[in-house]
Amino acid sequence: MTISGASMTQSTDLDLVNVTKRFGSHAAVDDVSFSVAPGEFFSILGPSGCGKTTLMRMIAGFENPTSGDIRIRGTSMIGVPANKRPVNMVFQSLALFPMMSVGENVAYGLSCRGVSRAEAGERASRMLERVGLKGFGERRVTALSGGQRQRVAIARCLVLEPTLVLLDEPLGALDLKLREHMKIELKQLQATFNTTFAYITHDQSEALVMSDRIAVMNQGRFEQVGSPRELYHHPATPFVASFVGETNRWQGEAAAAPQGGVSVRLPSGTVIHGQGRAADKASLAFVRPEAIALAQDPSALGGLPNRFEGRVSAVLFDGANSSLLIETAGFGEPVRAVLPQAGPLAGIQVGAPIHVGWTADAMKVFAT
Amino acid sequence: MSRKPGIRFTLFLLLAPAVLWLGLLIVLPHVEILVLSFSERVAPRVYAFGFGNYLEFFTEPLYWRTFARTAIMSILVTALTLVLAFPIALYIARVAQGRVKAMLLLLCLLPFWVSELVRTLGWMMLLRETGVVSYLLQATGLTEQRIEFLYNDGAVILGLVYGGLLFMIVPLANALESLEPAVVEAGFDLGGSRWTVLRRIVVPHAMPGIVAGSIIVFMLTVGNFATPVLLGGKNGLWFTEQIYAQFITRFNWPQGAAFGMLLLLLSSAIVWAGLRLTGQSLGTTLKQA
Incomplete structure (x- = not known):
């Protein structure tokens, strides 16, 4: 501007x-x-x-x-x-x-x-x-x-x-x-x-x-x-995080993580890592669907602090805006991830196993 | 295909009352009056075709002066009614909400639960020399003597405007109600003053309602009989009185019929001129009324 x-x-x-x-x-x-x-x-x-x-x-x-x-x-x-x-x-x-x-x-x-x-x-x-x-x-x-x-x-x-x-x-x-x-x-x-x-x-x-x-x-x-x-x-x-743009949203207990980030413990006990200010209280974690990396082979996501295995529960085809809903153990709701139509996963079907992962920087944590 | 005659018959039955109404009560009497107006009495009980009744109208100044007076006063009454009704309709349509709006319309309607004759007699009780207004003026010391408010043009106009107000307010309020509030706001937003917004947006929008209300009030006024006779007395000089006199007093039906035809022509001509002047079509106007 x-x-x-x-x-x-x-x-x-x-x-x-x-x-x-x-x-x-x-x-x-x-x-x-x-x-x-x-x-x-x-x-x-x-x-x-x-x-x-x-x-x-x-x-x-x-x-x-x-x-x-x-x-x-x-x-x-x-x-x-x-x-x-x-x-x-x-x-x-x-x-x-x-x-x-x-x-x-x-x-x-x-x-x-x-x-x-x-x-x-x-x-x-x-x-x-x-x-x-x-x-x-x-x-x-x-x-x-x-x-x-x-x-x-x-x-x-x-x-x-x-x-x-x-x-x-x-x-x-x-x-x-x-x-x-x-x-x-x-x-x-x-x-x-x-x-x-x-x-x-x-x-x-x-x-x-x-x-x-x-x-x-x-x-x-x-x-x-x-x-x-x-x-x-x-x-x-x-x-703002939830109103502007599509996002995944999870609720959990935040705690300061050793590397200076924030870790959030979901009700299921699963711990995810992100960035934010909150500590020791009820928090919300947000991850954009396009920030979620998808792979059929877990080794491709090797360096990511958040890595999970799931199963495709729905394919939401919308051309360039297509996304997947992935049933992931430990998360109450399916994880939403952008599905690139040019990549190797373009033809993925419901029920297929898949690995998801995201960086700590991609996840914003806020106190509720 | 086999059902078509049945549908036609049903349609005919449904239309029959309206057609009978129009035919027997409106078209037939008018044709009768038209024929009657062209018959001249040449000897007792002997009538011949001729224009004498119409010539009589133009040769006798009283007739055409009353005629012109009726036309001009009716236009004046219509204009006054419009000016009085516009702010009321504007308030009912744009400001009042819910129950207040219904209440206000009911208040406008209320006087019409009483017959026109009784309403006019009510005005007489207020306005006559020994009436309420005169008494109050004397009692409060504003005047020395009793004043006669009846039997002048003012009283006639007052009565006619009063009788026409409702028929102006309803079509006006209908027309104004359909004006989108944002359009009025846009009128102000782009720099319009109240007067500009009224003149360039509100009035043009309400035009079909204005014309519809004016036609109704004008027709009712021109054809009114009781109000000018009672409030105007012998100074009333309304053209309907001439028609009445010919039919009832003089027993000259052909002359009365000619006057009736002339009045019909007059009101049609003025309505036509009004529509042309305002650039409205009869169709859109009728929809508004």
């Missing part, structure tokens, strides 16, 4: 300072602070009901924080109504104006600012051209496909050259194929316009693919803020 606005006096586009939002006694957003740099693609990732929508509505100006401050380019937005903020939002339902044509949808914001009708129309059609909808200005929004509607919703914001564009799960309503395509397209749009994007989603793959930085949110709080790689490889909390 680069901070493109380093030459400016204000080096952040958005700052939230100890923002809390209470509905009655329930804190939907609980003491959240973060900053977004200019040109950054920042995602807030969390399960439904974690408060991310409330957070976004506060930035847009539809809700007021109970306490804390929201600043855009250093100016506090408290008390500034939604229509006066340099922030525009792409709604989950897109919320295009059905009573207007595509061109009028895009020109709407400009005409609200007092731009003349002719100039607004001109700028709107130029913006439509930039998002690949040249000549669509006269069409009804109801006559567009899902992907085209998406682009109109984004064009309608970008034409106003806002400091910040908020996106509230705009890909949720699209089918899988189009969603994959729009992920890439959104990322490219953001890069071409170099506008700061704040994106909220419950879909970890959307967040991982598009974001420069991700905040993982749970029960109104930020669990961790970091780059997709940081979150994936170095989760700070058990919630």
